[in-house]
Amino acid sequence: MAKEQLPHLISDEEFARLLKQREQLERPTHDTWDNAGARPPQRRPTDGLPESTIEQQFPHVALKLVAIWPSEACAQYIKNLAVVDREERQGFPVEVLEDLMLLYAINEMHLRGSAPGRAAKKPRTSDHPGRGRR
Numbered sequence: 001m002a003k004e005q006l007p008h009l010i011s012d013e014e015f016a017r018l019l020k021q022r023e024q025l026e027r028p029t030h031d032t033w034d035n036a037g038a039r040p041p042q043r044r045p046t047d048g049l050p051e052s053t054i055e056q057q058f059p060h061v062a063l064k065l066v067a068i069w070p071s072e073a074c075a076q077y078i079k080n081l082a083v084v085d086r087e088e089r090q091g092f093p094v095e096v097l098e099d100l101m102l103l104y105a106i107n108e109m110h111l112r113g114s115a116p117g118r119a120a121k122k123p124r125t126s127d128h129p130g131r132g133r134r
Helices: 012-026 029-033 053-057 059-068 072-082 094-112
Strands: none
Touching (some): 059 072, 072 094
């Protein structure tokens, strides 16, 4: 056999590199996300502000909070989220709990009509029972 008829031989390393490159090109998009075949999260329209921890990790909770904000129902919902009453639940990460507590405080301020740094109205003496004008 003449030299021209022999196939070009490559090293094992070169073969492995080419094989890996080929597999990456042929791999479906969802497999590049993770090995479980999970789909990457869909991008939703945004208001331009960064998403909160709750929006990132628990979008269903964020949607419910938006739907009932601000209200007594929202306060109760946050309380129920913060208390783990079933053993099969792990509870939220600390940063999510901190965000929930902040939202609870803001919701309470909305409901009570007070804001941080704003002094509460002092009641007039005529507003107190038993302290009317004489």
